[in-house]
Amino acid sequence: MTATAQRPRLIRQDGREKVTGAGRYTADVVAAGQLHARFRYSDHARARILRIDTSRARELAGVLAIVTHEDVPDVLYGQMVKDRRLFAREEVRFDSDVIAAVAATTPEIAQAAAELIQVDYEPLEAVCDPELALEPGTPLIHERWASYEADETMERDGNVLGRSTIVRGDATAAMAGADVVVSSRYEADGAHGVPIEPRAVLAQWQGDRVTIWSSTQTPFAARSGVALTLGIPESHVRIIVPLLGGGFGSKCDFHFEAHVAALARKAGRPVRLVFSRREEFVAPDHRRESIAIELQTGARRDGTLVARRARLVLDAGAYCGEGGFFAQLAAMHAIGPYVIENVDIDSRLVYTNNQPSGSIRAPTAPQTCWAVEQHMDELAAALELDPVELRRRTLIEEGSESPTRQVFGPVGIRHTLERAAQMIGYGQPLPENEAIGVACGWWPSFGMPSGAYVKLNGDGTATIVTGAQENGSGAVMGLPLIAAQVLGMRPEDFSILCQDTDAGPYDSGSSGSQTTFNNGRAVAEAAGEVAQRLRELAAEQLEIDPLDLELAGGEVRVKGSPDRSVAISELAAADAEILGKGSGAVPEQPACSPDSGCLGRLGMESFLEPQLITHAVHVRVDPETGVVRVLRVAAAHDSGTIINPIGANGQVHGGVVMGIGQALTEGMALDGHGHQRNPHLLDYKLQTAADAPRIEIAWIETPAVNGGPNGSKGVGEPPSVPTPGAIANAIARATGRRVHRLPMTPERVWEAGR
Amino acid sequence: MSASLATASTVEQALAQLAAGARPVAGGTDLVVGARQGKAPLPERLVAIHRLAELSEIRESSTEVALGALVSHRRCSESGTVRDRLTALADACAIVGSIATRTTGTLGGNLMNASPAMETGGPLLCFGASVTLRSAAGSRSLGIDELLAGPGRTTAASDELLEAVSVPLPPAGTGSCYARLEYRRQMEIAIAGATAVVTLANGEVTDARIAMTALSPAIGRAGEAEAALIGSGGEPDAIRRAAQALAAAASPISDVRASASYRRAMAVVIGRRAIEAALARARGEWVPVPASTALHGGVR
Known part of the structure; x- marks a missing residue:
């Protein structure tokens, strides 16, 4: 494999329009005669609705439509548990449940009308602490939970939306026999994805069909949601995504497309919704879940991990949304990429009256990894071992068996550890108040169906038509590299048509680090079909067996005799029907055989081609104020073969900075009654460009056996996984005190040091 | 939504607008962001004063520096005299918001917004600065301590425009x-x-x-x-x-x-x-x- 620096440098096609401001996002799309939508949100985190009176709002001049639950079919939706209506009917369960939507000639009139809607409530005591929600006697967030349609693998019980356990051996007995036992409790606050583009939706009906422009990461899920909740066929719904200004998971799944479509249908005019920054913080059913994490690990003197016990309580918020799988994913992260002989992991995803949780870049992983990696450093201290040495002795390697008895293939986690330690200069003497911390983590690759077409144009260029969605990561923009390699053409010879459900084949969208992994495979297969057709056509012209031909330099040529060739453009001009389609075989989930005590098996009890990461960070702590500055980050990743180095490096840069934010400044401040106190960018503190440290990257390229194109794995989510843990360990080394709550704000660091 | 926006090309025009009930806008970094966040609605009537060149000057004498109300935080922090003699004010102006805020936002706006968290207030107070407020009826001078009345409040009348901030140069040493x-x-x-x-x-x-x-x-x-x-x-x-x-x-x-x-x-x-x-x-x-x-x- 050539060094990544020597591979093609692909400048993404959407780059120039984005940096020059010429790019058009959903909020820039205008339909003739369009109206503006505003929502009436619930005024309480938990209340019974007694009456909704829209009469005064309707009388306001400029109001053309108001929609409530009465205007749409009574349908429950939700990915693994169907527990939510588009518009609240009997009860509101968080403070931004939507009660009504208004369409008016201006956003201001729509807002005024939304405020004129009279809602009578019987306020109920809000349940906002997930651990309290588990207590007997606590009110049920969903009284009729048992009647909900749900994925049969979900282990549900009252306020427990989903429970997963991983059990292997006898952790209690092993713990009793361990040389050293360490116990810890950590709490991570909720957080947000904070895409710079607040979401927008524009819906326009033609007859009984609706076209919806939406800032979604998952157009096909949005289409399904609209069809389900409005009771119309999926084929009557077309979702188009203009440029997407970031998502980080928060724009996954179906969100507000159906609300706006219902408004547009009732008003008989196109309707557009553009969220304010405040709404972007509080209203989506997507934010990073808070987790309370209790860990206990027993080890032998040599570091062997004989037992781990873990209890995790995750805040699901008011509804399932698409986050139903979080309990199992968190359980897997409570183990991490380590060999542990006996485990007893119990993870519960719990309903509360808080904003619903949903996938934000590597859901459950950064928080759980932050706790586990601090816990590992605490264990190292108890064993009087260096933290890197303890990891060296306990990380998985090829042939290791996971607690669910998955046997790993080639995995480069130990190489990432050594490389990150080397890059950061681990062990070097440092000035006072400075320290280095290290953390390891993992994240699965997700094998999913995906499709693409590649069609050759008459001028010798080609167009990739794909159902994949570009969320800003550059994954779709990188697809030409894969097609170009197959066809012997240049990446810049390809245009891309994507983000239109009526054009491209199904794809699960920009989620789960899966675009290159799955759609790359589809594009490679589609390009392969085109290549095959080109070889056949060229074989006729050159009067030679197609097997003796190769595609390179824009030509089909005879292997070993490059002079005998025919230009691809010539073949394309002569035949208008050169079209390939592909999906490829979805990689199979690795076999595993969890012990019988494992509950809530959702399919993540084994990790397909795990992406493996070590981050080492160098921080400076101001002990008097608790302010922490990250000076350097060394990031070593095994994401298999790297296809597009510029894009992959960009994911690490962004993920590291996002991880620093989550570590130090980004957290939802809740008031205990279901309201967020910092739903704006002044007090929800993202890291700025000025805060970004020097970031060094090493790719440990262990080709994936069962992976994506060319032995690749995913790359989008892992960079945000171990950064908070590494920073936490650095803070602890610099100050001698551990911070047990995330984010590790200056006040919390200062408090820990008192 | 604002009902009207007038752009003043002379101080007199601006004062006439203020007398008629308009509120002034210069950089807009507080006013516009505040309205967007729902902190305070945009006033019904606005007069834009950003083109008033006479309010954009930094005048220096041997005893004081007079900073026009429209001097941006960035210009203030980059002024040699401010950096050398009024260093605390340069410290403050150099950390307001972001580079964009500092380039667009003005010293006058920062003062008249009267936030208890404003950066420039402390230095101006300690240097004994005073402000010139002008209305159609005439001008008056006030100390910073007399101007600031509490969170979001000043003692300026609604028809008074902040023209300049005069900062006496402190003694050597x-x-x-x-x-x-x-x-x-x-x-x-x-x-x-x-x-x-x-x-x-x-x-x-x-x-x-x-x-x-x-x-x-x-x-x-x-x-x-x-x-x-x-x-x-x-x-x-x-x-x-x-x-x-x-x-x-x-x-x-x-x-x-x-x-x-x-x-x-x-x-x-x-x-x-x-x-x-x-x-x-x-x-x-x-x-x-x-x-x-x-x-x-x-x-x-």
Whole structure:
């Protein structure tokens, strides 16, 4: 494999329009005669609705439509548990449940009308602490939970939306026999994805069909949601995504497309919704879940991990949304990429009256990894071992068996550890108040169906038509590299048509680090079909067996005799029907055989081609104020073969900075009654460009056996996984005190040091 | 939504608009963002004053610097005289918001917005600055302490326009610093801030002015802190007593940004650092502008 620096440098096609401001996002799309939508949100985190009176709002001049639950079919939706209506009917369960939507000639009139809607409530005591929600006697967030349609693998019980356990051996007995036992409790606050583009939706009906422009990461899920909740066929719904200004998971799944479509249908005019920054913080059913994490690990003197016990309580918020799988994913992260002989992991995803949780870049992983990696450093201290040495002795390697008895293939986690330690200069003497911390983590690759077409144009260029969605990561923009390699053409010879459900084949969208992994495979297969057709056509012209031909330099040529060739453009001009389609075989989930005590098996009890990461960070702590500055980050990743180095490096840069934010400044401040106190960018503190440290990257390229194109794995989510843990360990080394709550704000660091 | 927006091309036009009920807008960094966030609706009637060249000047004499109301934070922080003689003001202007805010936002707007967390208020108060307010009826001059009336409030009448801020140049041997607690390096708002202006003669502190920012309902000087320093040689003990007096005078609140107890503890730390940096500058030692960035984990 050539060094990544020597591979093609692909400048993404959407780059120039984005940096020059010429790019058009959903909020820039205008339909003739369009109206503006505003929502009436619930005024309480938990209340019974007694009456909704829209009469005064309707009388306001400029109001053309108001929609409530009465205007749409009574349908429950939700990915693994169907527990939510588009518009609240009997009860509101968080403070931004939507009660009504208004369409008016201006956003201001729509807002005024939304405020004129009279809602009578019987306020109920809000349940906002997930651990309290588990207590007997606590009110049920969903009284009729048992009647909900749900994925049969979900282990549900009252306020427990989903429970997963991983059990292997006898952790209690092993713990009793361990040389050293360490116990810890950590709490991570909720957080947000904070895409710079607040979401927008524009819906326009033609007859009984609706076209919806939406800032979604998952157009096909949005289409399904609209069809389900409005009771119309999926084929009557077309979702188009203009440029997407970031998502980080928060724009996954179906969100507000159906609300706006219902408004547009009732008003008989196109309707557009553009969220304010405040709404972007509080209203989506997507934010990073808070987790309370209790860990206990027993080890032998040599570091062997004989037992781990873990209890995790995750805040699901008011509804399932698409986050139903979080309990199992968190359980897997409570183990991490380590060999542990006996485990007893119990993870519960719990309903509360808080904003619903949903996938934000590597859901459950950064928080759980932050706790586990601090816990590992605490264990190292108890064993009087260096933290890197303890990891060296306990990380998985090829042939290791996971607690669910998955046997790993080639995995480069130990190489990432050594490389990150080397890059950061681990062990070097440092000035006072400075320290280095290290953390390891993992994240699965997700094998999913995906499709693409590649069609050759008459001028010798080609167009990739794909159902994949570009969320800003550059994954779709990188697809030409894969097609170009197959066809012997240049990446810049390809245009891309994507983000239109009526054009491209199904794809699960920009989620789960899966675009290159799955759609790359589809594009490679589609390009392969085109290549095959080109070889056949060229074989006729050159009067030679197609097997003796190769595609390179824009030509089909005879292997070993490059002079005998025919230009691809010539073949394309002569035949208008050169079209390939592909999906490829979805990689199979690795076999595993969890012990019988494992509950809530959702399919993540084994990790397909795990992406493996070590981050080492160098921080400076101001002990008097608790302010922490990250000076350097060394990031070593095994994401298999790297296809597009510029894009992959960009994911690490962004993920590291996002991880620093989550570590130090980004957290939802809740008031205990279901309201967020910092739903704006002044007090929800993202890291700025000025805060970004020097970031060094090493790719440990262990080709994936069962992976994506060319032995690749995913790359989008892992960079945000171990950064908070590494920073936490650095803070602890610099100050001698551990911070047990995330984010590790200056006040919390200062408090820990008192 | 604003009903009308007029652009003034002379001060007289602007004053006529104000007299008719309009509110002024210059950089708009507070007004527009506040309206977008729903903090305060845009006024019904606005007069844009950003083209009034006479309000954009920095006039320097041997005794004072007069900063037009439209001088941006960036220009103020880059002025040689401000950096050399009114260093605390340069410290403050160099850390307001982001580069974009500093380039667009004006000193006049920052003052008239009267936030208890405003960066420039402490330095201007300590330097004894005054403002010129003008209305159709005439002009008057007010000290900064007389202008600021509380959170979001000033004593200016609604038809008065802030024309300029006059800052007397302190005597030789004076050093100053504005420091604040910063959770991140840009886009920050003061959670605890302190200004120190000290004059040294033969190694003795002959004058000290110390003020706190975001630690009380209005930016104010702390007389006991000043008294603890005056007459001392700027020894660590005197600095510590002054910083503690500053914190004792604070009335910090608990909110989403910090608890009252943390704010009070930070008043001591940030106060001490501001005084130390001001003394260092008075002695001719170099402390970079803005001081806040360098102070975190740096100067003791």
